[in-house]
């Protein structure tokens with residue numbers, strides 16, 4: 044059976060990672076959360092007080108960063124390792140979320156992450172989610188999905204997820220953070236978030252997880268069968 048590359052792009056909190064994970068499991072593919080890489084770099088910059096507006100400081104710092112994914116049997120997905128430290132929980136923190144879009148807008152950060160992502164896809168059989176996967180990382184991917192959902196639904200979903208970790212968080216904070224990230228991710232100079240011309244749109248506002256998986260799985264199986 045031929046293996047393909049599947050890309051899932053879209054705004055924050057519209058269910059891309061959940062879908063990407065499920066798809067990878069069904070197809071026996073590798074799932075890569077590219078946002079986790081930008082988050083780990085952001086954590087490193089915050090801890091080491093690296094000014095992401097200074098290109099030479101960024102370039103120097105990137106030389107000291109190694110990123111890896113480590114398969115976690117308990118969750119069935121991969122945890123993010125930053126210089127061999129498991130940072131999977133730390134990178135989901137609000138402090139990282141507040142700064143990750145600014146860090147991810149840096150040209151050198153993008154070059155660093157994109158090169159590693161392209162390497163991970165060399166053998167195909169991969170599902171990668173992010174913002175520029177179908178446009179910049181894998182412009183020749185066999186299946187590109189652009190995931191969308193109503194903004195109010197996205198805020199609600201994200202709030203529920205964040206509330207479990209931090210009951211003090213307010214819905215306004217979550218909404219402000221999402222709006223800010225949407226804006227920066229779509230308006231940055233390098234690789235802004237946009238739908239690839241050949242991507243198919245999956246609007247999951249009114250779909251359950253099972254329903255959206257069924258749609259995407261059908262697209263994937265049809266594409267694989269067409270090769």
Ligand code: DC
Nearest residue numbers: 077078081143144147173174175224
């Ligand atoms: O998917 P996420 O929310 O974990 O991503 C975190 C941030 O990383 C997001 O605000 C934008 C950035 N990102 C990016 O610029 N390019 C990607 N391929 C993935 C994420």
